[in-house]
Amino acid sequence: xxxxxxxxxxxxxxxxxxxxxxxxxxxxxxxxxxxxxxxxxxxxxxxxxxxxxxxxxxxxxxxxxxxxxxxxxxxxxxxxxxxxxxxxxxxxxxxxxxxxxxxxxxxxxxxxxxxxxxxxxxxxxxxxxxxxxxxxxxxxxxxxxxxxxxxxxxxxxxxxxxxxxxxxxxxxxxxxxxxxxxxxxxxxxxxxxxxxxxxxxxxxxxxxxxxxxxxxxxxxxxxxxxxxxx
Numbered sequence: 001x002x003x004x005x006x007x008x009x010x011x012x013x014x015x016x017x018x019x020x021x022x023x024x025x026x027x028x029x030x031x032x033x034x035x036x037x038x039x040x041x042x043x044x045x046x047x048x049x050x051x052x053x054x055x056x057x058x059x060x061x062x063x064x065x066x067x068x069x070x071x072x073x074x075x076x077x078x079x080x081x082x083x084x085x086x087x088x089x090x091x092x093x094x095x096x097x098x099x100x101x102x103x104x105x106x107x108x109x110x111x112x113x114x115x116x117x118x119x120x121x122x123x124x125x126x127x128x129x130x131x132x133x134x135x136x137x138x139x140x141x142x143x144x145x146x147x148x149x150x151x152x153x154x155x156x157x158x159x160x161x162x163x164x165x166x167x168x169x170x171x172x173x174x175x176x177x178x179x180x181x182x183x184x185x186x187x188x189x190x191x192x193x194x195x196x197x198x199x200x201x202x203x204x205x206x207x208x209x210x211x212x213x214x215x216x217x218x219x220x221x222x223x224x225x226x227x228x229x230x
Contacts, residue, residue: 022134
């Protein structure tokens, strides 16, 4: 239980720091983070504030993947599929370089395409806060607190040593896997899964083995039998 309680408090620290953030959210409980916070930097570096999204071409160079219909570049000659070789007159050879340049951009952005033409656009001023996103740190904190309560409720009824920690880690592996579906701070690692989702799968497999081990352990002396009071 104490491990889950510690995670409950730790995730509130994530909220204060701005890390472990989620994707776009249009619900009333969405949060917006200030300038220089991880979510703000991520949205700025991805081209979100300028209404353009990049993807990697076969040779690694950034190409325009999407142009927001209401964004600054919507009325320019820029088109999806255009290869970008420079941003603000700085050569970019991959997505990482493109992000670094965009993170330093202030207002208008110029994109130089492979044919040598340049397209300029940008918001009149960058926003003071990020666009609304899911407060996944709060979700994670509540999830950990519920796991803490579950572990506390099960603890008096444990019949073998290891049952409570096995239950806690099994529950966390499942819920963390699901929470990763709305978090955007990690990219895909293997297949379509994030690093944490891959780890959750490995932990779940390990928990299956742990359960087998725990169930083979001797009963705790004077432990309650099913249906009895502790």
